[in-house]
Structure formats: C-alpha cells, structure tokens
Amino acid sequence: MRHLRFILFIVYALLFHLTLAPVFIILAWVLKEEALLYRLYKFFWRASYSILGIKFRVEGQENIPPPPFIITPNHQSYIDGPFFIAFFPYRVKAMIKESIFRIPFVGQALRVANFISVKRESSLRASMAFRKAEELLKKGEILLIFPEGTRTRDGSLGKFKKGACRLARQAGVPILPVVFFNSMELLPRGKWIPRKGKVRVKFLLPIEPRGGPEELCQQLRKGLENALERN
Numbered sequence: 001m002r003h004l005r006f007i008l009f010i011v012y013a014l015l016f017h018l019t020l021a022p023v024f025i026i027l028a029w030v031l032k033e034e035a036l037l038y039r040l041y042k043f044f045w046r047a048s049y050s051i052l053g054i055k056f057r058v059e060g061q062e063n064i065p066p067p068p069f070i071i072t073p074n075h076q077s078y079i080d081g082p083f084f085i086a087f088f089p090y091r092v093k094a095m096i097k098e099s100i101f102r103i104p105f106v107g108q109a110l111r112v113a114n115f116i117s118v119k120r121e122s123s124l125r126a127s128m129a130f131r132k133a134e135e136l137l138k139k140g141e142i143l144l145i146f147p148e149g150t151r152t153r154d155g156s157l158g159k160f161k162k163g164a165c166r167l168a169r170q171a172g173v174p175i176l177p178v179v180f181f182n183s184m185e186l187l188p189r190g191k192w193i194p195r196k197g198k199v200r201v202k203f204l205l206p207i208e209p210r211g212g213p214e215e216l217c218q219q220l221r222k223g224l225e226n227a228l229e230r231n
Helices: 002-018 020-031 035-052 080-086 098-102 106-112 123-138 163-171 213-230
Strands: 054-059 069-073 093-097 116-118 142-144 175-181 197-203
Touching: 002 020, 002 035, 020 035, 020 106, 035 054, 035 080, 035 106, 069 163, 093 098, 093 123, 098 106, 098 116, 116 123, 123 142, 123 163, 163 175, 163 213, 175 213
Parallel strands: 054 197, 069 142, 069 175, 093 116, 093 142
Antiparallel strands: 175 197
C-alpha cells in the first residue's frame, strides 16, 4: 500500500508540473504576482500529503509572532520543509541549496517566488544569498532556515550553522523555533518512499534578537533540545 501511494504521488506530481505549474509560473512572472504560485503550491502540497497518508498535529500556533521573522526548525526529513508552504498561516520564503533550482519547473517556480539559492561551496555566492535574505526580512518577509543545514541521521540535533542567528541580529527580527517530531520515522534520511503516519509540529516561544549570533544560537539549540527531550 505504501508503494501504491508513492506511485500515485509521482503520477500526480508529474501531471501537476506538466499542466498547471507552467501556466501559473508564466502568469505569476508576467503579472508580478507571486501569491498565485503560493496558492497553487499550497494546494499541491496539501494534496500530496493526503495522497501519501501524512497528517500533522500542530501545537503552539499562538507563539507565531507578526512578520518579519526567521523560522528555525530541526530537520528530520524531507517531509519538514513543504509543511510551511502547505499549512503555515503566512507566506514563507526559504534559503534552498542550489541543486533544487535545477529541477525543471520547480526551479522556475522558486525563482519567481523569490526563494534564495545557496551554493555552500562558494563563500561569495553564500554571502550574496545572505544579503538578499536580509533585504527580504527588512521588507517584512518571513524566511525559513534549517540551522542544521541538513537532515539528521539519528534524530538528534546536528551542528548548528550561525547564518540564521546572524541574520536575525543584523535585521533585528525574532527567531521562531519549530520542532518536528516523528517525521524521521516516516521518511528517514536515505529513503525515498514515506510511510503513512502523523507528524507532530510544535511552535516554541520566539527568541528576540538580543546578544550576539553565538548567544542566539545557544538559546535556539537549548530550546529545541529541551522540547525534543520532553517529547
């Protein structure tokens, strides 16, 4: 049954990106209206999770501050990122590794929606990406950054990169810690076919941009670790 759901998802994704997606990408580009793409991909990901049998239990939504701010979740699975497109109450932009932008149609949609491409191997490109991210925050946007930079291998938090904390300090915006529980069990690193199940998502209290990036990262890590330990 799991394999059948995955095949249905692949067929749905292909049909979607060969029919609806190109039309909406062109319309959003011509009209300079990225909200069209957000609505389209909100529908796409909600339907995708339904096909795959993945549900979410969300807690702590009252902790979401008014924009702008930076969302900083732990990273357990490929399930995590699209959740914010499908179910978050605000439109969100993200810093995404450059290889994702090379996927046909997906890359074009990300560019039109002003998502930020990051090439980790190039310090110059990374610096340019963070300058663009700071500009978006100062315009009132919401930015999604996984501070670990990659998915966990065993469920524990990996080493944090300081980019999100540095951006929060420079732009003067709060950090919103978010904890994913159980998404690794449904789709662990190295696997491509997810299991059916429920993912718990918890929004923690926001962290105000006081102190240096190191101090902010310590607060962020402590908050995520405490939430994971209490689970």
